[in-house]
Amino acid sequence: MTNPHTSALSEAGVSIWLDDLSRRRLESGELAELVETLNVVGVTTNPTIFANAIGGGDGYGERLADAASRGLDVDAAIVELTTADVADACDLLAGVYAATEGRDGRVSIEVEPGLARDTAGTAEQARQLWARVDRPNAMIKIPATVEGLDAITETIAAGISVNVTLIFSLERYRQVINAYLAGLERARAAGIDLSTIHSVASFFVSRVDSEVDRRLREIGTPEALALTGQAGIANARLAYEVFEQSFDTERARFLIGLGANPQRPLWASTGVKDPALVDTAYVTGLIAPNTVNTMPEATLQAFADHGHVPGDTVTGAYLESNQVLNAIDALGVDYAEVTELLEQEGLQKFDASWSELLGTVEHALREAR
Template identity: 80%
Template sequence: MSASTQHLSRAGVSIWLDDLSRSRIESGELGALIESHDVVGVTTNPTIFAGAIAGGAGYAERIAACATRGLGVSDTIVELTTADVADACDVFAEVYADTGGRDGRVSIEVEPGLARDTAGTVAQARELWAKVDRPNAMIKIPATVEGLEAITETIAAGISVNVTLIFSLERYRQVINAYLTGLERARAAGVDVAGIHSVASFFVSRVDSEIDGRLNAIGTDEALALKGQSGVANARLAYEVFEQSFATERARLLLDLGANPQRPLWASTGVKDPALPDTLYVAELVAPGAVNTMPEATLRAFADHGEVRGDTVTSEYLESNQLLNAIAAQGIDYVEVTEKLELEGLQKFDASWDELYGTVERELRKAG
């Protein structure tokens, strides 16, 4: 057992692994991480599944069975990914029960091509939820403008949602509003709101990468002194939004009726700049109730040498605001940056989906 991950969990942060594959499940490695690294959940996305299935381990027989059934590529992808998520949900069933549904969660994302399609997103969210058929699943929906209403409708149907690809504070406020609206509709329809859970995935390292590139281009000492700080500052201010939003009368009414707060989740926590500490986006984002979803390299780095200094978020709001104001004073437009990152995020998921589609198409052809 890692002392560092134990301390992180005791500080109120839920550790989720940002990775899943058939080999992780069947080897027992996923289950072992619960004991050795305090992992209490898993997130997935098209990039993760593209890598796992392209690697091939554990998928050949399942693809052959899909070929025998005459399934097309898209249906085969659904079969493979939902099977992995369902089996991972079973691995985390005890964690789910022990935490009252707060953790033990495994996320699966709607197809990236639906990011601008509200009705299509809702339809596939329902399909994936029914296909996985586990109460501890979460359906990932991108926080595009079109995704906001899809989030509301999916929550209203009693389906737990992981909202992904959030970069800006304003979009995060809209996501929380979409969640609360969904809870209100669920309650009006007689759905038990206590059974609905949600997290809001706020991306961290990509903000640093984009803003630091612009600070490098400016090149002054004043600009360069601001590098490596914007991602953490932005996330800390997101936590302030979380605190404020769930302290409102509207939210308190729902919470008093048994609803759950939508927890902030730190995503994109792998450090991309080798000049920065490899545990930066874990150690500097410790706050009660937060989730940190880590790629394996980040998880193992923190388990090895990560330090927990208590809450590193809630006392830093003023400094975080000052930091973002200083970056704005350099001529860097926050709105333009976050809109660019959302678009790039969608493009990366589209590219990964194309890779996944091509891999499965080739394997089906071989199996047929």
């Protein structure tokens, strides 16, 4: 039986994806159980998730020993380990993928963070990862840097499904949607069936609150403190308005009429970092049709335990959300500065995780040899 709270969320149009993957989750049956009981219909990964999984060692010993015996270097070993996990998760979710006609049952794997400022390198590695995983329900994650925009277009144009990650600002989100539509137009010109291409746009939530709230607390006035904990959800709700507007244009409607899929908003970074907020705040506050919420397991379990689905909590809140961001701006918190900083920090965190992963695997290969 499925959980009533997660079932209600799914029925409200929110696809629940788990923001975690490991060999242990696959082999223990944990992931299968979450699919069966908590309505999980997708999985996202990133360099930090793999650094934690492989660094923990659980389930990877034999695979690392085998990689060492075959003389694989650290880069090749990492590709082998991570793509194997993603391929197996894709197989586990194949039934969901079929039942939803490709909408869900998706598993994302990210290009190396060091390529985030390299358009050609990102597009090339996206093709390599897609071929290596070799599952139609995989998604390649590409960061929404300026350099990543053309790589998104090129990857979509090749018929590869993409999860665009690290989106913080509304302006960058508009650019991401344009990159997706441009890719669909090129795919159509190449004779690719547009219905086979899917994409999500990962809009980050809690990190916006963390940085904005830090600045509001520095200001310290009652007006500033009253606005803490509101920026992340307001920003995401306005992103949904951008989604509605952008996929109701003549350009988008034409492509959808040819079988293309709208690029759904995905709420990322939905684990609550501020103990003053309810632990399900970034789920209950962002319920709307045609969205994805990718949750760390702690957030998923919290929602399963005491989550609430009051209905659509997004589309009626655009005016209020604009007022929140305008009030924050009036206090001197620069939106563009915040979102640019968050993109840089996001890339730095993934770089650090990737370096940690390289060191862990290199040490394990040496030990095995």
